[in-house]
Amino acid sequence: MVLKIGVIGTGAIGKDHIHRITNTLNGGEIIAVTDVNPEQAEAVVETENLNAEIFKDGHALIQSPNVDAVVVTSWGPTHEEFVLASIAAGKPVFCEKPLATTAEGCKRIVDAEVESGKQLVTVGFMRRYDQGYRALKKTIKENQIGTPLMLHCAHRNQNAPAFHGDMPITDSFVHEIDILRWLLQDDYVSVQVIQPRRTRFANDGMQDSYMILLETKEGIRIDAEVFVNCQYGYDVQCQVVGDTGIANLPEPASVVVRKDAKLSSDILTDWKPRFIDAYDVEIQEWIDATLKGEMNGPSAWDGYVVSVTVDACLEAKNSEKIIPIDLPECPSFYREAKVEV
Ligand SMILES: NC(=O)C1=CN([C@@H]2O[C@H](COP(=O)(O)OP(=O)(O)OC[C@H]3O[C@@H](n4cnc5c(N)ncnc54)[C@H](O)[C@@H]3O)[C@@H](O)[C@H]2O)C=CC1
Numbered sequence: 071m072v073l074k075i076g077v078i079g080t081g082a083i084g085k086d087h088i089h090r091i092t093n094t095l096n097g098g099e100i101i102a103v104t105d106v107n108p109e110q111a112e113a114v115v116e117t118e119n120l121n122a123e124i125f126k127d128g129h130a131l132i133q134s135p136n137v138d139a140v141v142v143t144s145w146g147p148t149h150e151e152f153v154l155a156s157i158a159a160g161k162p163v164f165c166e167k168p169l170a171t172t173a174e175g176c177k178r179i180v181d182a183e184v185e186s187g188k189q190l191v192t193v194g195f196m197r198r199y200d201q202g203y204r205a206l207k208k209t210i211k212e213n214q215i216g217t218p219l220m221l222h223c224a225h226r227n228q229n230a231p232a233f234h235g236d237m238p239i240t241d242s243f244v245h246e247i248d249i250l251r252w253l254l255q256d257d258y259v260s261v262q263v264i265q266p267r268r269t270r271f272a273n274d275g276m277q278d279s280y281m282i283l284l285e286t287k288e289g290i291r292i293d294a295e296v297f298v299n300c301q302y303g304y305d306v307q308c309q310v311v312g313d314t315g316i317a318n319l320p321e322p323a324s325v326v327v328r329k330d331a332k333l334s335s336d337i338l339t340d341w342k343p344r345f346i347d348a349y350d351v352e353i354q355e356w357i358d359a360t361l362k363g364e365m366n367g368p369s370a371w372d373g374y375v376v377s378v379t380v381d382a383c384l385e386a387k388n389s390e391k392i393i394p395i396d397l398p399e400c401p402s403f404y405r406e407a408k409v410e411v
């Protein structure tokens with residue numbers, strides 16, 4: 071059986087997902103696309119040699135009886151309306167982050183999904199599918215380092231020419247917010263945001279970098295650096311300190327060279343190659359689960375928790391205070407989900 075997929079937004083990541091579904095993965099076929107820039111949609115149909123209808127907009131695509139499932143890869147502010155429309159149409163939907171650009175928007179999605187009685191929404195937090203993070207989680211779960219006490223993390227981009235405002239938090243740090251609570255199976259209770267001396271490489275008016283301090287319900291303390299113009303490469307670090315040992319997120323494989331009295335290995339410069347395998351696993355698992363009528367990836371609830379945490383980070387940034395993170399209780403609808411990824 072093949073899952074007939076419609077893609078809304080054929081920009082950078084939309085094209086990547088279309089390419090992987092068409093050329094690398096099994097069980098899915100792109101049969102519909104749309105983009106506010108129709109030339110963009112036409113170009114991908116041609117480049118990927120798709121047998122796909124080009125729809126006038128996302129709503130027409132969602133309503134098409136030929137579309138079994140929807141992938142939303144348009145700009146963040148458009149996600150909420152397309153996810154809500156997919157839920158209303160009873161169609162499974164994979165939505166790139168953010169689920170919505172406000173916590174209220176995410177909550178509307180959660181409420182609509184719970185009301186529909188069926189889990190339909192998956193959010194594109196691809197780090198949960200990265201081999202390294204999965205191995206790190208297994209190490210923690212198997213109690214190999216004892217009880218986690220502290221985490222030291224970093225999200226560094228080589229540069230971020232299109233970033234402005236709070237994007238280091240809303241666009242980049244969102245991945246740490248999701249992955250760390252998944253890793254620890256814990257939720258956050260407070261956040262403090264420290265703004266160190268600003269790098270001269272940041273765009274005008276944008277703070278870069280941040281030191282973000284999170285505390286979890288279990289009392290685990292996390293320090294995370296977000297630095298999106300670090301110059302030297304794309305570098306994601308995560309060290310978990312337990313009461314009997316320490317576990318590090320593995321470095322991406324790279325040949326170590328000894329030459330001219332130097333020891334060296336390459337550092338990646340972009341997030342795409344760093345997480346390319348994770349994106350493949352993410353979309354393959356989504357296709358497989360959807361064909362079986364299941365939904366086991368990051369849920370709408372996870373998207374909502376990230377958004378609430380982002381809001382607290384922004385409040386903490388502006389007030390320079392420790393801000394509590396108040397989450398309502400997770401609905402049993404999500405707690406009882408079959409498989410957790
Ligand atoms: N999980 C991850 O690591 C990543 C996630 N993303 C997320 O994916 C989303 C898209 O990002 P990019 O592909 O980098 O952006 P992009 O700007 O390259 O592509 C977005 C596309 O959506 C189209 N679009 C905008 N509004 C639309 C609408 N109402 N209907 C149909 N098409 C519409 C645009 O014309 C554009 O072609 C963003 O939310 C971003 O945060 C992006 C990169 C990595």
Ligand SMILES: O=C1[C@@H](O)[C@H](O)[C@@H](O)[C@H](O)[C@H]1O
Pocket residue numbers: 227241242245341
């Ligand atoms: O989502 C992503 C980008 O939008 C963001 O800009 C990068 O910092 C992230 O590492 C990448 O995964």
